[in-house]
Structures are given as structure tokens and as C-alpha cells.
Amino acid sequence: MSCKRNMIIVLLANTLSSHIEIQRKAFEELEREFHDDESTMTLCELLDSRHPSELRLCAAQILSKRLSPFDRWTGLSSDMQGNVQKVIFNALQSLNAHVEVVLQQIIVHIVSVLMDHEQTNISGGNCRWTDAVFQYVEAICLSSEPAYRKLGANVLGLMADVAPGVFVHQMDRTQRILVSGLRLADERGLLGTPISDCLCKVWIRSLPTGHKHLTNGTAVSASVPLIMKKLRLATCQDQPDRGNCVFNLLHNLVEFTPEVVRMQLSVVLEDLIPIIEDISLNRALRVQSIEFLGCLIHSWRRDIVRMHWMNKILNALHSLFVERILDLDSQDSDADADVLAAGICVLLKLLQQSSTSKMALRVLNLIEPIVYDEEQQSEAKRGGTQYFLAVMAEGFAHQLSQKCMDRCMSIVQSGQLDSNPVVRRASQYALAKMVECLQPEITLQAATVFSIFYSFLDTDKLSENLLLSKRESIKNSHMFYALETFIESLRPKALQPHLTDLMSRLIPYIQPQQNSLCMQHFALRNITSLARKSSTAFEPYFAPVWDVARALGDVKGDGRDELEIVVRMQFLQVIATLGRVSQEKFTPLCPRLVDLTQELMHNKPDMIEFTYPLMSELAAVVPEKFKEPFPGIISNLFETIDRLNAEGSAFAASEDTDEREEAFRCIKSFAVNLPDLLFPYRSKALSRALKSFGQRKELVQRAACEALSKIIQLEWSSWDMWRAMKLCHKVFPHLIEFMETASDAENVTAVLACVQLLLEDSKTHCRVLKNYANELLLLMQKILQRRLRCQVVKENTTQRALSMERYSEIVYQERQLTEMVGNVLPDLGNRVGQKEFSKHFRRLVIHCERSCMPQVEDGNTSISSHQSIVVYVLSRCIAQLGNKGRPYYNILCDGILKGLLDEKRKVRQRSLLSLKRMILHAKDEVKHIIKAVSGTVITGLHQDTILPVAEQDRFCGLVCLMVITDHQHCPIEQFVDAIIRHIPFGVVQTEYTTVTRCLMVLFAHYYDHIRPHLSKVLRLITSIMDKQEITDKRSHKWKKLLLLIRKKQCDFLKDNSKQRQLLRDDKAEPELLSDDTEMSEILSDDTAMSELYNEEPVLLAREDAMEQSELISDDNNQSELLSDDKEPSELLSDEEQSGLVSNEDKSGLLSDDKELPEPLAKSELFTNDKDQHA
Structure with missing residues (x-):
């Protein structure tokens, strides 16, 4: 054993040799010959403090590699594992402040690895050795000796780095170490030392994995005041980056134990805001403070408001703008911009989360005293306030109320009148931002x-x-x-x-x-x-x-x-x-301008691209001047488009306009004004227009689409069905994709007009369009669901909404887009068929039910302009739905009723047109519609009505239409009184055609009701007949009405015995009523009413003409579009402009002569052409 031990020591010494070959052989032999359990134990024993530090370091390095694999650890016997743990624990205890840092790190790494192995090997978390290690670490962390506390903090920090998972079942102990350690450091005045940094680092590492295992997660809240105190100390040190550890800990607490921070929110804000405002502190530290403030606002904005901290936060953010003014001449502008940029980011996020109306009032109350007190407040504060207002305007999520808008403008005006140029420049910047963002x-x-x-x-x-x-x-x-x-x-x-x-x-x-x-x-x-x-x-x-x-x-x-x-x-x-x-003034200048374009083309080819807008106008005025230079011009246009298309996505990412937009507009102008010259180049123009759709530039795509639609019109004259279908397959996907992604309503409207052009052409067969019906109808639904920012404001009044439509181009374009949907939907319904169209129409109505009509359903007596547009659009589809439109009658009629007597003229007009369509197409349900709207219509014809004379004429025509359509369910007595009281018409003479038929129905079926007014009716007929020549074909209707009146009056007199003798003396009757056949033709059966429904396309053509002139008129008739409350005289002028009113009454609503241009020329309700000789 001693021999083997000595051999291991020798090999370890060789690993320290300066010769690489000796080191390599030593490591190889250790791994090859001494890889058994006994050798591993020997290496562990060499970690003892009695051995030289170099030897301990080499043994620790080899052990770290050998014990790290979990399968190697499980290969040891239980006794061997216990012995290894015992020896490693002793090595841990032998560490002190004098031991090299590298050796400390390796030993702690081994301890962490063994703890991780034990936790993995033992289920249930009953890890006794790990508990013993943590108990020892806790003891030295809370020791009275600073050296031991430092060692304990370092050990704990290294453990958190190596094996954060071991803290999962030790979170309560770790929390206790953090709280007690910070408190002890505070008592000893060591809160700003690296010891407390290590404790914070441990909590940062352990929270992500162990926060769910905290028994009492709020216990650490007691340490939050100490953490904030440590942050204050960090701001006073020469190394402010020590604050990074504190901010990382605070962010972790917010993320994993938010209740801890919420309980101490006031404490955190009380220390955080002064750091933000102190311009003497390190800017990087202040930026971190601002970012953490944004984190707090995002998590507990409502709590901050409830605790009355929001004003202090706004003042702190406002101080950053004042600081910007003070440092305008500072050389350290980049760092200053970083602080301000962080504050702006937080402010914008705060505004996005907050109620615009409440936040605007709060901010205005804070900044108005600064702006208006020029004597007491410094120029820096006044100027900074203007910049602050500019950012506020950029961040408001919804529309400002009228009062807040007035106050904001007053602040900008005050800055513009300020004596200091810095303040004036700041107010100009504020105005620029308001113009950009408060639309x-x-x-x-x-x-x-x-x-x-x-x-x-x-x-x-x-x-x-x-x-x-x-x-x-x-x-x-x-x-x-x-x-x-x-x-x-x-x-x-x-x-x-x-x-x-x-x-x-x-x-x-x-x-x-x-x-x-x-x-x-x-x-x-x-x-x-x-x-x-x-x-x-x-x-x-x-x-x-x-x-x-x-x-x-x-x-x-x-x-x-x-x-x-x-x-x-x-x-x-x-x-x-x-x-x-002015084309009149422009025309004499055109020859010279054409010469100028030619000169630029030859002498300055790089300037020719700038002449495209000019050539578009010149082509409309002097088309003959383009015949000779046209090949060169069109080639240059194609070259420009090809060059810019080839630049790819890098160019497309730019928001600036490019020459392709004007090039396509120029091609569009040539297609309209120079069709013969452009025709040979149409294929090349088509291919380039389609290719430009791939470039993500909205204005270029719109111009390409408009040019494409005009070129298609040139092609149609020579196309066959197959070619038309092929082009539709190419064009429609691009059009739909553009409309789905475009942000500008005006651009969508322009492209939607091109879609309508393709829908209306007979060569684009419905089989092609069916492939895109679902996509188009879904797009129509999205357009109807568009809501302007101005409609989000709850305090938006009717008068203000009316003014918006008069002043704002954005609101106007949104209205135009919605009304364009009303033009496209009927065409789409005709193409796809009733069954297919009804499937999609339901989704369109869902938006109306949920978003547009809740006020109507709740019993509100008014309807907004936006709601009336949606009802108008949907009502235009009733004809295409047929019987499948019955489920939608109720909601549409409710909206119509609310708009018939609305104070906005446009709403009344839309409601009237919608109601006419409903009456014409409801068929079996018309009786219920008449019953529902009769009271409102009669009210509109009362003497105290709010309607001008022209609209009263139309209302009277509507009453007559209801009588013609279904007189059996009309309140005849009230209708007769209303009609007689209103005639003769004051403005809209075209309604007399409808009145004629209505009077024929009334005299034929309700003579008792109409007879008391006979003299007025006869005077009306006489006055009309006197205005027209006898040869006028339209006068035959009035003559037949006179015949009918005479017949009914004769019948009435015959029934009266007192007048029989008078009748015997009457010689005119045989001449007027020659036989019963003629009378049967005059009093034709009511079954002729069915013909009325077949007259729908012609009638609606006239209605659409009215709509085009009054609801969707162009910029040449702006007075019609800007006002909803025009005077009767203005209405008459508008009628004359639209061609709906003429002295000869050339567009009668229900005329029956097939040779005349009246809308219903092919239908007879009470007679036919055989009676014209009468």
C-alpha cells in the first residue's frame, strides 16, 4: 500500500514537470495503472492539508475528472462512497483563507459534484452528507470571524456555480443563510463588501431551480431593505459595477418570488427613484435603475398607482429630460443619451399599459405648473417639459379627449411664445411629434x-x-x-x-x-x-x-x-x-416641358427618372407629342423597374419611396391616355408589375396594381376565355396578399378597386374566382373589423365624430375602404352563387352583432357613423342572399331604424338606401319590415321634422314604395295623410314616378281614404301635365291615373241615389270609359306586383348612382363628403351634380315605359303598352 501510495505521489509530482513528455506519460500511467478504487481513495487522502499545496492541487484535478461521471461514482461500493465523502468533507473543512483560490475552487467543485451524485442516487431528497456539508457552510457563513464568513460565502458561491441543482432541497437553509448573512454584514458594516456579493450571487443562482421548494417564500422579504441598502452603498463606491449583482438579484426576486418584492414595493421605490434622479452617479448604474423601474411598472402598475407612487415616477422620468437640456453642450453626449433612452423606453411602455385618458390628465396636471410659470421655473425645466410632452404624445395608445388635446396644444403654444430659444425649439419638436402620433x-x-x-x-x-x-x-x-x-x-x-x-x-x-x-x-x-x-x-x-x-x-x-x-x-x-x-394654364407650357424631358433624357440620363411624374401629366394633355419618343421612354421605364427589382430585399427594407412607384404611375397614365402606343409593350409591363409585387414596398405594390388593372383593360379587347382565366390565376394571389398586409387604408382601397374591376368583367369566369372566394370574403370580413384609433375613445361624442370625418384624411380613407367593400361584396356574391355566398355572409354579420351593433340591441336611440356604414354594406348583399338572407333582417332593420332620423345626414342617407333594398328583396318578410318602420317614416314627414325638404321628398317616395310593394300591411290612413300633406315635392322631382303608381294603388283599393283629398291630387296632376308636352311619353301614366280617378268617382256617384239624375246627364263617361276591357287593363290585378322584384337591377343601378354621388364622391365634390348636415339648397345642388334630378324627370324610380331610360321601364303594375293609345 505504501509503495503504491509513493508511486502515485511520484507520478503526481511528474505532472508538475516542465517537460511536456514527462507530464503526458505521468497522466497516462495514472489513468492506466492507478484507476482502481484503492488509488481513488489514495488521491482523496492526498487532499489533506498536511501535504504540499502543489500535490493537493494535482490530486484534486485528477479526482475532479475521475468522480464527475455519474456511472463512475455508482461503480464504487457503498463503503467506498462513504469513505470518499468523509475524506472530501475533511478536505473541505481544511480550507482556509490562506489556501490558494484555485485549490479552493477544485475542492468545492468535487464537493458539489458528490452532492449532485447523492441527490441523483437517492430518491426523496434524504441526502445526509449534503445536509452535513450545508450545515458546515452555514456555520462558517454566519461565523463571527470575517475570514470564515468570506470563506463560507466563497464556498457557497462556488457551489452555486458548479451544481445549482443541489440547492433544490436546501432552499430554506439557503434563504436563512442569505437573510442572516446580510443582517450580520450590516451589523458589522460589511454590507458593501464582496462577502455580501457572494451571498447575493448564491441566491441568484439557486432561485431559478429551487424557488418552488421554498417552505416560506416570503421570509426573504426581510432582506429586501438590506438589499436596497447594499445598492445605495454600491453607488458610493469607486466600482459601481458591484451594483450589477444587486440588480440581478432584484430581477430574480421579481421573476421567481414576486410576492416578496410586492410586499416591499415602497421600500424598493423609495431607494430606486433617488438613484435615477441623481445626475452625479454613474450613468450605467442609473440605466440599470431605470430598467428595473420599468420591470416594477410592468408587474405592479396598479399597486404603484394605489400607493401614490406614480406621480413620483413620472417626475423622476421628467427629470431625465431636464437633464438633457442641461447637458446639451456636454461632451459626454453618448452616455447621456443612454440614460435618456432608457427613460424614454420605460415611459413608452408605461403609456402602452395605462389608460390614455387617465394618464394624460395625470401628466398634464404635473407639467402645466412648470410650463406656465416662466419666472419661477428654469428654462431647462420648461424645455425638458416640452420634450417630455413629445414622448408622451408618441406613447399614448388611444385617442386623446378634446379637453386633453386642448391642454396639450396650449402647452406647445406657451413654449412657442417663450423668450428662450431652447424652449421654443423644444416646443417645435413637441408639435412635430404630436402631428405624427396624435392622428x-x-x-x-x-x-x-x-x-x-x-x-x-x-x-x-x-x-x-x-x-x-x-x-x-x-x-x-x-x-x-x-x-x-x-x-x-x-x-x-x-x-x-x-x-x-x-x-x-x-x-x-x-x-x-x-x-x-x-x-x-x-x-x-x-x-x-x-x-x-x-x-x-x-x-x-x-x-x-x-x-x-x-x-x-x-x-x-x-x-x-x-x-x-x-x-x-x-x-x-x-x-x-x-x-x-389647372389644365388650362398647364396646357400652353406642355410643349416646352416635353422638350425639357427629351433634353434630360439625352443629356442627363441620370435625371430622367425624376421626370416620370411630369410625363404622367403630359401624356394626358399632349398625347400627340409622345408618338416619336415613346419607345425610348418606355424602355427607360422598364430599365428603371428592372434595376430596382434586381436590388432585392436590401432595397425593399427601406421606407423611402423609389422610382418604381412613379414609373408604374407613368405606365398607368400611358395605358389611359396612350393606349395604342402602349399596346405592343403590354406583356412586358404586365410581367414587371407582377414581379414588383414580390418587393415589400407598399406604395410600389399599389402603383403596380393600378398599372396592372389598366393594362388588363387594354388586353380584354383581344382576349379569349383561357387567357383571361390564366391571368386571374396570376394576379389574384398578389392582390389578396397585398390587401392583407398593407397598413394604409387608401392603398387597400385602390387595390380593392382593381379587384372589383376583375370581378365585373365577363371574361373572368366565375370558375376562376371560386378558387379565391374564401380568401376574398375573409378579407372583406377583416376590413369590416377594422377599427380606427379614434373609435377606441369612450368619450368620443357624436359631434366630435362628425368633425373627424370632416377634417381627417385617415378617417375618410377608412370610410372609403368600408364603402368599397359594399361595392365588391355584391359582385362577389353574384359570382360565387347564393349558396356559397350565404356561408361566408354569416361571418360578416358576426362582426356586426358583436362589435358594431351592441348599442342598437341595448335600446340606444342613436347609431354611430361606423355602425351605419356596416349596416349599409351588409344590406347591399340582401339581393345576392335571396331567401337565405331572412335570419339577418332583424339586426339590419334595427340598425336602419336608428339611422333614419339620425342627426347626421350621411347616416340618414345610408339608412334610407338600405331600407329600400330591404323592402325590394324581403319578399315574404316585407310585411314585418313595413310594420317595424312605418312609425319612424311617418315621423320623418311630420311638420316638425328635422329632415330638410329634399330628404322629406325621398321619405315620401319611400312611403309610396311600401304601398306599391305590400299595401295590405301598410297603415293606409297614416300613409295617405303623410303623402297628401307632403306633395307637391319641393326638390326631388324624380319621386313623382313612384307617387303615380302609389296613387293608382290607393285609388284602386282605398278610394274612401283618398277621396277627401281628391281636389289636391287633381291639382297636382294638372300642374304636372301643364309642365310637360302632350307628346311626352311619360304623361300617359298620369292620363291613366285620371281615367282611374274618373272611374272610381263615377262608381261612387252611382252608389249615391241623390246623384243618379246628374249621372244620366253626363255625356263624357262613355267616351272616357268605352268598355270593360279597358278598365280591366287600367285596374290590373295585384299579381303584377311580382314583377317589381324582377326590376331590381335597374332600380339599384339608380340607387348606386345616388350612392356614388353622395356617399363616395371624389375630391371635386368635397362639400358633400365633409358635412353630414347640409342645407336643402345644397342638397339640390348635389342632386343636380349627380344627374339624379332633371327638369324632364329622365330617371324615374318606377317608370313603366320600356322605351324610356327609367329604372323600371320593363314592368307594368296597372297597365301595359297596349293602353298607350288611351
């Missing part, structure tokens, strides 16, 4: 916002600061970009009152002699936006803008300055936009 509600503040922009533009002019350097101009760039964004966000009618003031301030900025290229570029961008949005209203500024733009184009530069190229590009865009402002 659409900021559009209601147009007057206030523009006044601040005026102040900004005037200040620069008054200070003669127009000729700024590029660096100085960039400082002001956010205001110019914000102005452009705000212009684009407004509806044209909302922008028009401010056009004069804006142009008077922007034109000086584009003068080349007075401004730098940067300022010219910024001003030109805004002028271009104004011209594009204002359209014809911009015409007074055509000449001055043209003069400046031409001067910019004539400037000769070396072409090397990038900014110079950008300004020249902007000059071309301005000229192209002027083509949309």
Missing part, C-alpha cells in the same frame, strides 16, 4: 397647429435666417416635415381656409437668391403637398410657383452636389403637380 384627433386643432407653424415660419423670416447652412437647416427639418405630414393628414376642405396664409409664408423660402438649397427643398416639399391636396383651389398660386420652379430648373450646376440634384428633382415634381391644379 386623427389633432386634425381638429388645425387652426391652432397652423398658427404655431406660422409663428415658426415668421420667426425665421424676421431674424433674416433664411440663408442657413446645411447643418443649421437640418435642425429645423422636423418642423418642415411635420408641416408636410399635417397637410397630408387633412381633408382638402379643412386645408383650404389656411392655404393663403401658408403660401404667403412658404413662397419666400423657395427664392433661390435668399435661401440655401436645404430651405428650398423643405419649402418645395410642402408646396407640392399643398398643390396636390388643394387641387383647383391652388390655381391662384400657379404663376408664382411656376416662375420659381422654372428658375430652379434653369440653374446650371456641376451636378455633383447631392442636395442640388434633390432640389432639381423637387422642381420637376412641383411642375407635375401643377398639371393637376
Whole structure:
């Protein structure tokens, strides 16, 4: 034994040799010859402190490798395992502060490995040796001697590193060691030493695996005040990175024992917030404090509010913005930005979690005293508050209420009027952020916002600061970009009152002699936006803008300055936009502009890409000028598209626009204005448009789709069925994918219009579309479920919602998108068939039931504009559903009833159109609809009605339609009174056609009710007949009505015995009523009512014409779109514009002459064409 022991000692000594070969042979022999249990035991004994440290280290290293495999450990006998554990434990006890750190680490590693083996080998966790080890470690950790406490902490920390799993069944003991150790360190003034760091490290390592085994998990809460005290001590030390250990422990406590931190939340915040606010502390430590504050807010925001800590937190975050102002000239700007960036991140997350209305009120109450007290508050606080408000605007999750919005704008105005330039610049930044992030509600503040922009533009002019350097101009760039964004966000009618003031301030900025290229570029961008949005209203500024733009184009530069190229590009865009402002003024300039484009194409090919918008406009005005240069132009367009498509995903990731967008718009213009020239290139254009869909750039995809739809129109003239089906298979997947991923409602609307174009064409057979029916209908459902941010606000009033539609382009585009769904759904229903369409329609109605109509079902007397649009869209599908639409009558009629007398005109119009469709297509259910809506309709015709005269005319026409459709279930007496009281019509003369048929029904079946009003009816007929020539084909209906009246009056007189003699003397009767056959034709049977349902397509064509002119009109009729409460005179003007009203009544609703253009020309209810000679 002693010989073997000596041999092992010799080999261990050889492992320390400087000769590599000797070391290698020693290790090989130890592993080969001394790998038995006896040798392992000898190695364990060599760990004793009596042996040299070098020898102990070598033995420990070999043992560590030998005992680590679990199968090697289980290969030892039980007695041998016990002996090894005993010897290793003695080695652990022999450690002291004088032992080398490496040896300590290896011995502790062996101890940890053996504990892990014991825990694995013994089920139930009854590990006596492990308990003994932990008991010893606990004793030295809590010893009165600092050296032993340090040793115990190091040992425990090494154990946590090597085998954290052994702590699973020792968590209560570990918790006791941590709490008692920190308390003891605090008593001895050693809380900031590495000893307490090791204790924290142990808890960090053991919590993830053992937190579920804590018997009393809240006991460690007593140590939280000590942990925070340790953090305060770390801030005062030269090595602030010691605070990392504390923050790691705090994060672990929040994650694994959150109740511990929640119980001490006030203690944590009380120490954490001063660290955040103290600008003298290490910035890295403050960043960690801010990040941990964000963690606390995420976990216990409601508790923080309840304990009244939220205001202190907001003040602490606000102080970071003030610090930013104080350190504007600091050289250490990067580190400062890190602190502020961390605070902004926490603030944004807080705002996302919080109620916008409550948080806005809280913040405004905190910052308003700072902003308005210029004498007491420093400029740094006032400026920092403006930046703080900017971040708040960026973080608000929902729309601000009107009062909060007013207060925010007042704060920005106050900053703009501040005497300090730093505060003014900060307020400008706040306004820019508000314009960007508080859409659409900021559009209601147009007057206030523009006044601040005026102040900004005037200040620069008054200070003669127009000729700024590029660096100085960039400082002001956010205001110019914000102005452009705000212009684009407004509806044209909302922008028009401010056009004069804006142009008077922007034109000086584009003068080349007075401004730098940067300022010219910024001003030109805004002028271009104004011209594009204002359209014809911009015409007074055509000449001055043209003069400046031409001067910019004539400037000769070396072409090397990038900014110079950008300004020249902007000059071309301005000229192209002027083509949309006034074609009359633009036309004389076109020849010169065509020459300019040709010159650029030959002399500056790198500039030709900037002429695409201009060529789009020129093609519409002077198409004959393009015949000769067209091959070169179209080739250049294709080259540009190919080059940018080839750049791949790297280019596609950019948010900036590229030339492909304008190139496709140019191709679209050529397809409309130069179809013959483009036709030979249509295949090449189609392939490039399809390829561009693969690039994830929304505006490029939209432009490609619009060009694609126009090219398809060119192809249709020569296509056969097979080719049409093939193209649909190529196009539809791209269109659907784009609409599902696009973020801008305007882009989705444009592409959806292309889908409608394909649906309506006869060459795209329904068999092709059925493959995409499910996807299209699912997309329609998603569009209906879109909810604007402005609809999330609970305090959103009806008047405010009305103003939103008048001012905000975003709201308008959302409405346009929803109404476009109303155009596409009927076409889709016609294509896929009633059975297939009904399966998908149910999912569309579910959204209406759950999201749009809860107020209606709860008995609310009003309906929102959004709800009325959804009801209108769904009602347009009733014809396609047929009998399968019956389950949806109730919910649709409820929505219609709420909107018929709504204070918003658009809602009333949609409800009226929806009700007409319901009456025409309900068939067997029409009696229930008439019963439900009769009271509301009659109320609309009362003398004290809120409806203007034009809408009363339509209501009266609706009453007449109900009588024609199902007179047996109408309240005839009330209907007769309403009709007689309202006629003659004041505005909508086209409703007389419906009234004629209604009167025929009433005289035929309800003569007793109508006879008291006979004189008024005869005066009406006389006045109408006098206005029209006898040869007018439409007058035959009135003549037949007169015949019917005469017949019914004669019958009435015959029944009256007192008038018999008078009847004998009447010679006119035989002439008027020659025989019974004629009367039977005049009084045709009610079965002719069935013909009414076959007239549906023509009738709805007229309804859609009304809809197009009133509900979805273009920018040339903005007054119709911006107001829901127009006067009667305005309504008449709108009717005349839409072509629905004419002096000759050319579009009667229910006319029966097949040679006339009336919607129902093919149907007869009470007569036929054989009676026209009467």
C-alpha cells in the first residue's frame, strides 16, 4: 500500500514537470495503472492539508475528472462512497483563507459534484452528507470571524456555480443563510463588501431551480431593505459595477418570488427613484435603475398607482429630460443619451399599459405648473417639459379627449411664445411629434397647429435666417416635415381656409437668391403637398410657383452636389403637380416641358427618372407629342423597374419611396391616355408589375396594381376565355396578399378597386374566382373589423365624430375602404352563387352583432357613423342572399331604424338606401319590415321634422314604395295623410314616378281614404301635365291615373241615389270609359306586383348612382363628403351634380315605359303598352 501510495505521489509530482513528455506519460500511467478504487481513495487522502499545496492541487484535478461521471461514482461500493465523502468533507473543512483560490475552487467543485451524485442516487431528497456539508457552510457563513464568513460565502458561491441543482432541497437553509448573512454584514458594516456579493450571487443562482421548494417564500422579504441598502452603498463606491449583482438579484426576486418584492414595493421605490434622479452617479448604474423601474411598472402598475407612487415616477422620468437640456453642450453626449433612452423606453411602455385618458390628465396636471410659470421655473425645466410632452404624445395608445388635446396644444403654444430659444425649439419638436402620433384627433386643432407653424415660419423670416447652412437647416427639418405630414393628414376642405396664409409664408423660402438649397427643398416639399391636396383651389398660386420652379430648373450646376440634384428633382415634381391644379394654364407650357424631358433624357440620363411624374401629366394633355419618343421612354421605364427589382430585399427594407412607384404611375397614365402606343409593350409591363409585387414596398405594390388593372383593360379587347382565366390565376394571389398586409387604408382601397374591376368583367369566369372566394370574403370580413384609433375613445361624442370625418384624411380613407367593400361584396356574391355566398355572409354579420351593433340591441336611440356604414354594406348583399338572407333582417332593420332620423345626414342617407333594398328583396318578410318602420317614416314627414325638404321628398317616395310593394300591411290612413300633406315635392322631382303608381294603388283599393283629398291630387296632376308636352311619353301614366280617378268617382256617384239624375246627364263617361276591357287593363290585378322584384337591377343601378354621388364622391365634390348636415339648397345642388334630378324627370324610380331610360321601364303594375293609345 505504501509503495503504491509513493508511486502515485511520484507520478503526481511528474505532472508538475516542465517537460511536456514527462507530464503526458505521468497522466497516462495514472489513468492506466492507478484507476482502481484503492488509488481513488489514495488521491482523496492526498487532499489533506498536511501535504504540499502543489500535490493537493494535482490530486484534486485528477479526482475532479475521475468522480464527475455519474456511472463512475455508482461503480464504487457503498463503503467506498462513504469513505470518499468523509475524506472530501475533511478536505473541505481544511480550507482556509490562506489556501490558494484555485485549490479552493477544485475542492468545492468535487464537493458539489458528490452532492449532485447523492441527490441523483437517492430518491426523496434524504441526502445526509449534503445536509452535513450545508450545515458546515452555514456555520462558517454566519461565523463571527470575517475570514470564515468570506470563506463560507466563497464556498457557497462556488457551489452555486458548479451544481445549482443541489440547492433544490436546501432552499430554506439557503434563504436563512442569505437573510442572516446580510443582517450580520450590516451589523458589522460589511454590507458593501464582496462577502455580501457572494451571498447575493448564491441566491441568484439557486432561485431559478429551487424557488418552488421554498417552505416560506416570503421570509426573504426581510432582506429586501438590506438589499436596497447594499445598492445605495454600491453607488458610493469607486466600482459601481458591484451594483450589477444587486440588480440581478432584484430581477430574480421579481421573476421567481414576486410576492416578496410586492410586499416591499415602497421600500424598493423609495431607494430606486433617488438613484435615477441623481445626475452625479454613474450613468450605467442609473440605466440599470431605470430598467428595473420599468420591470416594477410592468408587474405592479396598479399597486404603484394605489400607493401614490406614480406621480413620483413620472417626475423622476421628467427629470431625465431636464437633464438633457442641461447637458446639451456636454461632451459626454453618448452616455447621456443612454440614460435618456432608457427613460424614454420605460415611459413608452408605461403609456402602452395605462389608460390614455387617465394618464394624460395625470401628466398634464404635473407639467402645466412648470410650463406656465416662466419666472419661477428654469428654462431647462420648461424645455425638458416640452420634450417630455413629445414622448408622451408618441406613447399614448388611444385617442386623446378634446379637453386633453386642448391642454396639450396650449402647452406647445406657451413654449412657442417663450423668450428662450431652447424652449421654443423644444416646443417645435413637441408639435412635430404630436402631428405624427396624435392622428386623427389633432386634425381638429388645425387652426391652432397652423398658427404655431406660422409663428415658426415668421420667426425665421424676421431674424433674416433664411440663408442657413446645411447643418443649421437640418435642425429645423422636423418642423418642415411635420408641416408636410399635417397637410397630408387633412381633408382638402379643412386645408383650404389656411392655404393663403401658408403660401404667403412658404413662397419666400423657395427664392433661390435668399435661401440655401436645404430651405428650398423643405419649402418645395410642402408646396407640392399643398398643390396636390388643394387641387383647383391652388390655381391662384400657379404663376408664382411656376416662375420659381422654372428658375430652379434653369440653374446650371456641376451636378455633383447631392442636395442640388434633390432640389432639381423637387422642381420637376412641383411642375407635375401643377398639371393637376389647372389644365388650362398647364396646357400652353406642355410643349416646352416635353422638350425639357427629351433634353434630360439625352443629356442627363441620370435625371430622367425624376421626370416620370411630369410625363404622367403630359401624356394626358399632349398625347400627340409622345408618338416619336415613346419607345425610348418606355424602355427607360422598364430599365428603371428592372434595376430596382434586381436590388432585392436590401432595397425593399427601406421606407423611402423609389422610382418604381412613379414609373408604374407613368405606365398607368400611358395605358389611359396612350393606349395604342402602349399596346405592343403590354406583356412586358404586365410581367414587371407582377414581379414588383414580390418587393415589400407598399406604395410600389399599389402603383403596380393600378398599372396592372389598366393594362388588363387594354388586353380584354383581344382576349379569349383561357387567357383571361390564366391571368386571374396570376394576379389574384398578389392582390389578396397585398390587401392583407398593407397598413394604409387608401392603398387597400385602390387595390380593392382593381379587384372589383376583375370581378365585373365577363371574361373572368366565375370558375376562376371560386378558387379565391374564401380568401376574398375573409378579407372583406377583416376590413369590416377594422377599427380606427379614434373609435377606441369612450368619450368620443357624436359631434366630435362628425368633425373627424370632416377634417381627417385617415378617417375618410377608412370610410372609403368600408364603402368599397359594399361595392365588391355584391359582385362577389353574384359570382360565387347564393349558396356559397350565404356561408361566408354569416361571418360578416358576426362582426356586426358583436362589435358594431351592441348599442342598437341595448335600446340606444342613436347609431354611430361606423355602425351605419356596416349596416349599409351588409344590406347591399340582401339581393345576392335571396331567401337565405331572412335570419339577418332583424339586426339590419334595427340598425336602419336608428339611422333614419339620425342627426347626421350621411347616416340618414345610408339608412334610407338600405331600407329600400330591404323592402325590394324581403319578399315574404316585407310585411314585418313595413310594420317595424312605418312609425319612424311617418315621423320623418311630420311638420316638425328635422329632415330638410329634399330628404322629406325621398321619405315620401319611400312611403309610396311600401304601398306599391305590400299595401295590405301598410297603415293606409297614416300613409295617405303623410303623402297628401307632403306633395307637391319641393326638390326631388324624380319621386313623382313612384307617387303615380302609389296613387293608382290607393285609388284602386282605398278610394274612401283618398277621396277627401281628391281636389289636391287633381291639382297636382294638372300642374304636372301643364309642365310637360302632350307628346311626352311619360304623361300617359298620369292620363291613366285620371281615367282611374274618373272611374272610381263615377262608381261612387252611382252608389249615391241623390246623384243618379246628374249621372244620366253626363255625356263624357262613355267616351272616357268605352268598355270593360279597358278598365280591366287600367285596374290590373295585384299579381303584377311580382314583377317589381324582377326590376331590381335597374332600380339599384339608380340607387348606386345616388350612392356614388353622395356617399363616395371624389375630391371635386368635397362639400358633400365633409358635412353630414347640409342645407336643402345644397342638397339640390348635389342632386343636380349627380344627374339624379332633371327638369324632364329622365330617371324615374318606377317608370313603366320600356322605351324610356327609367329604372323600371320593363314592368307594368296597372297597365301595359297596349293602353298607350288611351
